[in-house]
Amino acid sequence: MSVKTIMVIGAGQMGSGIAQVCAQAGYDVLLNDLKPEFVERGLSGIKKNLNRQVDKGRMTAEQLDAVVDRVTASTDLQDASKVDLVIEAAVENMDIKAKIFAQLDEIAPEHAILASNTSSLPITEIAAATKRPEKVIGMHFMNPVPVMKLVEIIRGLATADEVYQTIEDITKTLEKVPVEVNDFPGFVSNRILMPMINEAIYTLYEGVATKEAIDEVMKLGMNHPMGPLTLADFIGLDTCLYIMETLHEGFGDDKYRPCPLLRKYVKAGWLGKKSGRGFYSYE
Numbered sequence: 695m696s697v698k699t700i701m702v703i704g705a706g707q708m709g710s711g712i713a714q715v716c717a718q719a720g721y722d723v724l725l726n727d728l729k730p731e732f733v734e735r736g737l738s739g740i741k742k743n744l745n746r747q748v749d750k751g752r753m754t755a756e757q758l759d760a761v762v763d764r765v766t767a768s769t770d771l772q773d774a775s776k777v778d779l780v781i782e783a784a785v786e787n788m789d790i791k792a793k794i795f796a797q798l799d800e801i802a803p804e805h806a807i808l809a810s811n812t813s814s815l816p817i818t819e820i821a822a823a824t825k826r827p828e829k830v831i832g833m834h835f836m837n838p839v840p841v842m843k844l845v846e847i848i849r850g851l852a853t854a855d856e857v858y859q860t861i862e863d864i865t866k867t868l869e870k871v872p873v874e875v876n877d878f879p880g881f882v883s884n885r886i887l888m889p890m891i892n893e894a895i896y897t898l899y900e901g902v903a904t905k906e907a908i909d910e911v912m913k914l915g916m917n918h919p920m921g922p923l924t925l926a927d928f929i930g931l932d933t934c935l936y937i938m939e940t941l942h943e944g945f946g947d948d949k950y951r952p953c954p955l956l957r958k959y960v961k962a963g964w965l966g967k968k969s970g971r972g973f974y975s976y977e
């Protein structure tokens with residue numbers, strides 16, 4: 695299957711990062727969100743990242759212009775009628791994703807692959823909202839997208855081998871490393887990462903150590919680039935809670951129970967870096 699044009703749905707941190715790496719790899723990209731100002735914010739994030747590359751001498755100003763020119767703003771889902779691949783990076787909510795996929799199924803050309811960047815929702819259930827479940831697949835990028843090498847590729851129950859192969863090949867053209875996983879709650883990345891973060895929050899909650907001490911232990915003792923509480927703030931505490939709830943519900947095991955302190959912070963609106971306050975303050 696030949697892919698030339700990609701639509702990325704959602705111009706937030708993940709969506710704009712995905713759009714950037716796709717445009718850098720030479721694909722024509724449509725960056726779609728509900729409002730023009732959301733797309734503008736995503737585009738200015740891309741320009742800021744690319745300007746850093748120019749400043750570091752890794753890219754010329756002409757190359758930057760060529761990448762930016764390959765990204766077109768879109769606020770109309772009908773634009774999916776022109777694309778070969780859609781990568782959805784909208785909010786983590788099954789009802790919203792199912793609605794988007796049902797609409798895309800009507801709009802996108804018959805050959806188009808519909809991928810989701812969901813961090814934990816079942817690909818099989820998203821695929822069931824369409825009449826082309828064999829062309830639906832998970833393509834889970836890590837944050838920050840331009841830096842992180844991994845893309846978890848998740849096969850739904852009906853995903854065709856040919857579709858899997860196309861997505862694996864595209865991932866390599868983005869200079870990322872594809873890793874194949876099956877469709878279970880949290881896939882592999884978040885099934886392992888989130889319980890560690892949740893345990894770090896329990897460690898704080900139970901007064902075992904300060905937040906700084908917990909992060910220092912994991913950074914210096916395990917060589918993690920960020921301590922788990924800093925990483926939770928970076929990912930977003932609402933996202934961490936949502937993924938823990940998905941694991942808890944999906945496996946039914948108490949070991950996935952979200953820490954009450956995580957719930958309390960989310961209820962307070964302390965969502966981490968994006969809200970200016972989480973375990974740490976960013977104001």
Ligand code: CAA
Binds near residue numbers: 838887919
């Ligand atoms: N966008 C683009 N580039 C970025 C960036 C961003 N948001 N943040 C940092 N960078 C780049 C910097 O420009 C720098 O590039 P060069 O080395 O090419 O100059 C490089 O990353 C390193 O940055 P810094 O020196 O400023 O900082 P650092 O060394 O502390 O690295 C980090 C920052 C890459 C974020 C590092 O701390 C890290 O790897 N943290 C862990 C990230 C992680 O675990 N991500 C996965 C989260 S889980 C997830 O995404 C899945 C999910 O479903 C929740």
